[in-house]
Amino acid sequence: MRPLIGAIADVKPSHKHVWHRVQEKYLYAVAHGADAQVVILPGTLSAVDASQPAVPPDLERLFAVLDGVFLPGSPSNVNPAIYGSGLDFDDKLLDQSRDDLSLPLIRAAVDRGLPLLGVCRGFQEMNVALGGTLHQHVHDIEGYGDHREPDGDVETEYGPAHEVELVEGGILNGLLGSARARVNSLHHQGIDRLAPGLAVEARAPDGLVEAFHVEAAAARGHFAVAVQWHPEWRAWSDPLSSALFAAFGRAARTYAASR
Numbered sequence: 001m002r003p004l005i006g007a008i009a010d011v012k013p014s015h016k017h018v019w020h021r022v023q024e025k026y027l028y029a030v031a032h033g034a035d036a037q038v039v040i041l042p043g044t045l046s047a048v049d050a051s052q053p054a055v056p057p058d059l060e061r062l063f064a065v066l067d068g069v070f071l072p073g074s075p076s077n078v079n080p081a082i083y084g085s086g087l088d089f090d091d092k093l094l095d096q097s098r099d100d101l102s103l104p105l106i107r108a109a110v111d112r113g114l115p116l117l118g119v120c121r122g123f124q125e126m127n128v129a130l131g132g133t134l135h136q137h138v139h140d141i142e143g144y145g146d147h148r149e150p151d152g153d154v155e156t157e158y159g160p161a162h163e164v165e166l167v168e169g170g171i172l173n174g175l176l177g178s179a180r181a182r183v184n185s186l187h188h189q190g191i192d193r194l195a196p197g198l199a200v201e202a203r204a205p206d207g208l209v210e211a212f213h214v215e216a217a218a219a220r221g222h223f224a225v226a227v228q229w230h231p232e233w234r235a236w237s238d239p240l241s242s243a244l245f246a247a248f249g250r251a252a253r254t255y256a257a258s259r
């Protein structure tokens, strides 16, 4: 039976309503690349009337059924107050509902050995959840390049942008069997202080950390990996992307069998 993997949703107002949604390219990459049944996980749910109580996610109920958690990218940013910084971007880019779910879920998933894969915002969430911090505008930091997506159509935006150097002996290096990979780049923010207990898996040419794994998870043979780029984009056509989702699926299958 295919493992059940939850993909954390974004909150997005649209067409006069509030939606909790995940882009199909993420759902497809998990369903096809990890060979899993994917479900969308909404964060805190608010009523259309503020007089009604919000309903937070029930993590225990989620852990009773999930075999893995996928943390997709998003134009939204982790609330900088969580890592002790002031807000240095439009507050419309906050997503408190997603932060309410993702950050405690990440910590509890690591404690339980539940497989985790983070992408872009999900990569940043894992770093913050485990005690790290972010640069809010990497391109404004001396010594770092511009990691934002290029202007153009979606094929251009998600096309190869730079190389990453894979740490020798790392999980990604092992999956690809090579020291370098070309990846896309669609982010304003990036890792400032890497959280304790995270091991660098890849760096951009300017030195920015672009992937890590959770050391405690790896030590127990568990899977908790995150990348700043977008492996979900045409994952089937890229050796590292397809290997990464396949590894995530194997970990989720192993977790399911251990229940």
Ligand SMILES: N[C@@H](CCC(=O)NCCCC(=O)O)C(=O)O
Residues within 6 Å of the ligand: 023, 072, 073, 074, 075, 076, 077, 119, 120, 121, 122, 124, 186, 187, 188, 189, 190, 230
């Ligand atoms: N908002 C953060 C994270 C960037 C990110 O996840 N970009 C992807 C947005 C589109 C998509 O989901 O493919 C930042 O700007 O660093």
